Amino acid sequence: MASPSKRIVLVAGATGKQGRATARHLLRLPQPSASEEWTVWALTRNAGSTAALSLLREAEDTGGGAGSHIELVEGDLDEPDSIRAIFDRGGAGIYGVFAVFAFQGLGAKPDKERGQAKLLANLSLEFRVPAFVYSSTVPTSSNIDDTTEPGHKVKREIEDYCQTELGPQGLNWTFLRPGIFMENFEGGLGPITTAIFHHGLKKDTTILPIASDDIGKLAAGIFANHAQYLHKTLVATSGAATMQEVVDGYRRATGKAMPAVPAFAAAVLLYLNAGVRNIIQQVERNHEARASGELATFEVEVALARSVCEVQDFEQWTRGKAEAAAAAVTKGLAADAAEGNRSWNNVSLFKVLTGRA
Ligand SMILES: NC(=O)c1ccc[n+]([C@@H]2O[C@H](COP(=O)([O-])OP(=O)(O)OC[C@H]3O[C@@H](n4cnc5c(N)ncnc54)[C@H](OP(=O)(O)O)[C@@H]3O)[C@@H](O)[C@H]2O)c1
Incomplete structure (x- = not known):
């Protein structure tokens, strides 16, 4: 009997939060047909890095197949030839591309992200990739203007490029729009983020939490059933919640207060750092845009994501993390407990505040 052909999904950011989760959930999907098998091509700049090797190790556990359906592919999104070489090798075998681009730092110029996104989208069109998930x-509002944070602005520009320029030429785009990662509230920066959000936002302002694992689950679900989500936008969130509801959920899940730096420290940071103030303004703006109906298609996009799969709310996610950490410690796997506990977007506080590595 002929061996099954590969249904390759090239996953950008595969060693990061969203990409890793997407790879994890792709490996859990049932095979698309008797003659095909899902194969993850995990993009990384360094296949020998600790993050890349831990991805393979995790895939062996998840896939149960000694990692045979995942392959690390080296490429740098700032070096177009390296990415083209991957598409040349995959050819028509590349079924999907999961496109996500690293955070460049608050207020940083988004040129890099724009260039990386155009590269992946252009190649996906050129190679007629059936499923391109960005x-x-x-969005913080229905329009972009001078007050829109550059990281948000560039994402609207990229969506627009995919939809209005490449879409008519045949790019098979789907947009997945995550809310705020629950991981922002854990790790080294968690107590700072929690305090800034809790004290910086108005009491009634809601945020849109989502676990990065659930973003991956949604992305995999979209690839599994792409025709249903072609040319559609989905919002990844567990639902709107005030910071008080987030903090209360943490307490219910753990029996403890959610770690946060003192309010005065958050106030100082908000006072001193324009980038941090801007985050709060963008969250307020998003809340107002949802509340006023300005984001007219928002609820439809949330409902569409719900049609892919269920996602965890903050309390469920916190409980799961606490249980996993306890189990890892019991097994003496302290390193694994720390693995899921890395800081915000895998960047230092310095990079968050300055945009510089
Ligand atoms: N934090 C939030 O609440 C939130 C909410 C919505 C959206 N977002 C967006 O999510 C995105 C970040 O996603 P994430 O947190 O999943 O990423 P992440 O965990 O920070 O990981 C970044 C990934 O990008 C890869 N990478 C970096 N530079 C690269 C290059 N030049 N070529 C190829 N790969 C490169 C890294 O791979 P290697 O190092 O292995 O090469 C790594 O896998 C940002 O655009 C951010 O704006 C964040």
Whole structure:
């Protein structure tokens, strides 16, 4: 009997939060047909890095197949030839591309992200990839203007490029718009983020939390059933929640107060750092845009994501993390417990505040 052909999904950011989760959930999908098998091509700049090797190790556990359906592919999105070589090798075998691009730092110029996105989208069109899933973010308002944070603005520009320029030429785009990652509230920066959000936002302002694992689950679900989501936008969130509801959920899940730096420290940071103030303004703006109906298609996009799969709310996610950490510690796997506990977007506080590595 002929061996099954590969249904390749090239996953950008595969060593990061969203890409890793997408790879994990692709490997859990039932095979698309008797003659095909899902194969993850995990993009990384360094196949020998700790993050890349831990991805393979995790895939062996997840896939149960000694990682045979995942392959690390080296390429740098800032070096177009390296990415073209991957498409040349995959050819018509590349079924999907999961496009996500690293955070460049608050207020940083988004040129890099724009260039990386155009490269992946252009190649996906050129190679007639059947499913191009771009993970962007929930818009802060219906329009972009001079006050829109550059990281948000560039994502709208990229969506627009995919939809209005490449779409008519045949790009098979789907947009997945995540809310705020629950991981922002854990790790080294978690207590700072929690305090800034809790004290910086108005009491009634809601945020849109989502676990990065659930973004991956949604992305895999979209690839599994792409015709249903072709040329559609989906919002990845567990639902709108105030910071008080988030903090209360944490307490219910763990019996403890959610770690946060003192309110005065958050106030100082908000006072001193324009980038942090801007985050709060963008969240307020997003809340107002949802509340006023300005984001007219928002609820439809949330409902569409719900049609893919269920996602965890903050309390469920916190409980799951606490249980996993306890189990890892019991097994003496302290390193694994720390693995899911890395800081915000895998960047240092310095990079978050300055945009510089
Ligand atoms: N934090 C939030 O609440 C939130 C909410 C909505 C959207 N977002 C967006 O999510 C995105 C970040 O996603 P994430 O947190 O999943 O990423 P992440 O965990 O920070 O990981 C970044 C990934 O990008 C890869 N990468 C970086 N530079 C690269 C290059 N030049 N070529 C190829 N790969 C490169 C890294 O791979 P290697 O190092 O292995 O090469 C790594 O896998 C940002 O655009 C951010 O704006 C964040």
